[in-house]
Amino acid sequence: MTAAQVPDAAQLPEGHHDPAAALRAEFPELSLAEHEFRGELTLIIAAADLPAVAAFLKRGAGLNYNYLSDISAVDYAPVAEEPGYTAFADLAEAAAERPARFAVCYHLLSMPNARRLRLKSYVEEGESIPTLTNLWPAANWLEREIMDMMGIDFAGHPDRRRLLMPEDWQGHPHRRDYPLGYETVQFSFNAEDVQRHKPFARRET
């Protein structure tokens, strides 16, 4: 992209700088929550709306979120050994604020406007979330990493093999209930035995 292809932010029509307003105008039915922390804007949307919203943000006039910086997933389950680890006083309060166990965060970057945006979708264990590989091929490995490490399924992903862990690995290491060291290393000869003794979390709802 040469300098001529990058539109100058100052020349953009008024009202197009606010992605939430643009999304509300484009999708009147959309369930959309906004959250801002230290100047970072997070838009929380339903997982099913992701492809349409991301495509609009990428191509919509004045938005130009043309670059996918990162996809990260976060697990809100409490750690098994430390029941009070979550910041919320009780699990009911946590469930109201965070409706599902996992969240997937898409960090979009608009190069013409030099702005970042976080799209966030909550997803429950066993549910799947649509893939964005058609919009950004960069999403391919980022999503594969999450499938591998967090065990969140991406519907329609073209390559579902594990990425970082060995292909015959059991479990998803980045989950909060996956033990964090201090346990016997799993080799093939003792894999089942070690697996039986892992302290997996039981989520009480």
Added chain:
Amino acid sequence: MATPTATEERQYWHGSVDELRGLVSERALRGETLLLNMGPHHPSTHGVLRLLLELDGEEIITCLPDVGFLHTGIEKNIEDKTYEKAVTLTDRMDYLAPMSNNLIFCLAVEKLAGIDVPPRAQQIRVICMELSRIASHLVWLGTHAIDMGAMSVFLYCFRERELILEMFETLSGQRMMGSYIRPGGVWRDLRPEFFEQVTAFLDLFPAKIDDYEALLTENPIWIDRTQGVGTVTPEDALDWGLSGPSLRGSGVNWDLRKAMPYLGYENYEFHVPLGEHGDVYDRFLVRLQEMRESHRILQQALATIPRSGVFRSDDRKFVPPPRSELGQSMEAVIHHFKLWTEGFNAPDEEVYVAAESPRGEIGCYLHGTGGNKPRRVHFKTPSFMHISALPLLTREHLIADVVAIIGSVDIVLGDCDR
């Protein structure tokens, strides 16, 4: 070639062939093209990268990178560390530019916890970043050249890199894994010897870049091997998530230091070198130019930085007191004890910060718990994105070009696998 039977197939390929369906061409499944492993111990894959190449003669039909051999669970381990203690783990990701990993994690912690960094500490960080950039680019240039058969460039590059490693030793006591950058600033003040070392280096370095250029830039063999190889269009580069010099080699004018300045980069004068064709040669030129620009930034930073002064925040809730205070002040002892046992708390919120590492955009997603340990940290690393784009870059090239292409996107497997 006859179609192999199931038993024969098993001799060559230990996974199920069905797993490859849709990833390689149908011809490969019929045995008409050759599936060849390159790595994980091939010297020119710059670490433990395995490529599964589907070859028709010497031409590459598909390339399937396989990573994870260097996965050390750094993100998972950080979930069990207080924020300050986790800095030492970040060094081990991108081991050619450990300081930029320290920096990105510290920037994320500072944003999440709300720590202010004094301007002089930011200047020290800029000096560290640009020295890291030069050191990392020197390793890139040396290994890239040796992969293509130019032995002497490697020796020259490592000779100059050694000088920078010695500076890092003066700074932090360690040549590579210094953990010098900490939340709130840096670990200790710059030593007087450091200024002498940097000044001496800055005096000699431009002539050295001229030497590298004399060896390579107009070398006909180098040009034959690199021009028109691994070409990537600006649109593809953006969609596949390329960043840093690999993106700018395609002519996309995007440098986080310029576009979204951090550490006060807006106060320095420098150019963002751009390529035109997006091939291996242009990425080579961009990185060479970047070393000259880093040299300029270093000169400016060194001219303005006071020889001694504040090097980290004095907010005692986040940054430990100096050792000298511990003998006199009870308050300092309490702060020291609290910080080194419990650490500090950060809110149950999330931040994402990004910086321009030598390889491209390195990002850190940090989610706090309200307590002293993070809930989740995720590093978006440039090598990860660049390796995932190798199928795009190597498409329809010859197997000898793969080596040139891997070198040109400057990957570090520790950075990719974390």
